Amino acid sequence: DAGVIQSPRHEVTEMGQEVTLRCKPISGHDYLFWYRQTMMRGLELLIYFNNNVPIDDSGMPEDRFSAKMPNASFSTLKIQPSEPRDSAVYFCASTDRGETEAFFGQGTRLTVV
Amino acid sequence: GENVEQHPSTLSVQEGDSAVIKCTYSDSASNYFPWYKQELGKGPQLIIDIRSNVGEKKDQRIAVTLNKTAKHFSLHITETQPEDSAVYFCAASPGGSYIPTFGRGTSLIVHP
Numbered sequence: 001d002a003g004v005i006q007s008p009r010h011e012v013t014e015m016g017q018e019v020t021l022r023c024k025p026i027s028g029h030d031y032l033f034w035y036r037q038t039m040m041r042g043l044e045l046l047i048y049f050n051n052n053v054p055i056d057d058s059g060m061p062e063d064r065f066s067a068k069m070p071n072a073s074f075s076t077l078k079i080q081p082s083e084p085r086d087s088a089v090y091f092c093a094s095t096d097r098g099e100t101e102a103f104f105g106q107g108t109r110l111t112v113v
Numbered sequence: 114g115e116n117v118e119q120h121p122s123t124l125s126v127q128e129g130d131s132a133v134i135k136c137t138y139s140d141s142a143s144n145y146f147p148w149y150k151q152e153l154g155k156g157p158q159l160i161i162d163i164r165s166n167v168g169e170k171k172d173q174r175i176a177v178t179l180n181k182t183a184k185h186f187s188l189h190i191t192e193t194q195p196e197d198s199a200v201y202f203c204a205a206s207p208g209g210s211y212i213p214t215f216g217r218g219t220s221l222i223v224h225p
Contacts, residue, residue, distance in 0.1 A: 004156075033212075042217040043157075043202065056212065091156050101147065102213060104156030 006092050006105035013112055018080040021108045023092030024073055033102065034067055034077050035091040043091070049075065082112045115140040117205050119216025127224050132193050134219045136203035137185045143205040146179060146186050147213065151200040160201075161188070193223045 005024040013019050025032050034046040047057040052069045060067070064083070069075040079086055089109050093102040116139040126132050138146075144165035149157035163170045163177045163186065170177050174193075179186040190197055200220050204213040 043215040045212060045214075048212060093156070100145075101159040101162065104149075104158065106154075107156050 004092055004094055004103050004105035006090075006108050008108060009106060010109045011111070013082055013110075015083055015112055016081045017112075018078065019082045019086075019110060019112075021077040021090050021092075021110070023075045023077070023105060025075070025092070025094030026096075026103055027073065029094035029096045029103070031095045031097070031102075032069060032075050033093040033095075034075070035093065035104075037089045037091060037107070046077070079110075082110075084112045087111050115143060115205055115207055115212075115214040117203060117214050117216040119203050119219060121219060122217065123220045123222070125222045125224065126193055128193060128195060130193055132190045132197070132221055132223075134188045134201055134203070134221070135185060136187070136205075136216050137183075138205040138214075139184065140205070140207045141181075141184065142207040145206040145213075146177070147204050147206075148177060148188050149202040149204065149215075151202065151218070153199075157202055190221075193221075195223050195225050197221060198223045 007022045030051050033048045036044045036046055046059045047067045048055055049069045065079055067077045089107045091104050091107045093104045095102045119136045147162035148160050150160045151157040161172050161175050161177050163179050174191045176189040200218045202218050203216040206213045
């Protein structure tokens with residue numbers, strides 16, 4: 001398996017624009033996590049899915065953030081409208097069950113200007 | 114919820130020295146403690162993990178210890194090499210939860 005695949009790797013957008021980040025988890029993994037990494041706050045869990053169903057989205061900072069998982073092989077994190085303070089590296093991770101290794105993608109570096 | 118504290122935030126050592134990173138957690142129900150290494154421009158990658166029924170685990174130059182009574186666990190790297198330079202994260206998962214809570218990370222710098 002190629003691992004967790006995220007796209008794009010880098011995204012630069014203007015404030016107010018919509019941004020969509022994409023993730024393909026490892027085949028067979030039932031859990032998918034979206035994290036945001038910043039210098040100030042470290043790795044923050046935004047939302048996680050189990051079998052394509054959102055289980056806990058309490059980490060989503062605002063209503064501007066939304067995430068979907070239409071099928072077992074694809075998830076999106078959308079920010080609309082984007083703001084400069086959303087600039088961060090966003091990671092997607094997947095695992096096949098709890099209390100085991102989480103496999104991370106390479107991340108998407110988002111810059112909102 | 115779980116809270117994980119990690120220290121130090123930055124650690125600078127000479128090649129060949131040992132490095133120790135310490136973490137504490139708050140939820141006594143946590144029973145899975147992974148450590149991740151993040152190299153520049155990459156996502157975190159698991160390097161070692163320990164479960165609550167084990168006090169210590171080793172893998173070549175890396176070892177992790179767990180003290181459940183005190184709710185702390187540590188990562189030990191011996192004979193450090195420049196390629197060990199990276200950011201290291203500890204995490205804790207409460208039993209029955211599938212959400213690992215991460216520490217803030219330690220930037221390890223190994224000087225040749």
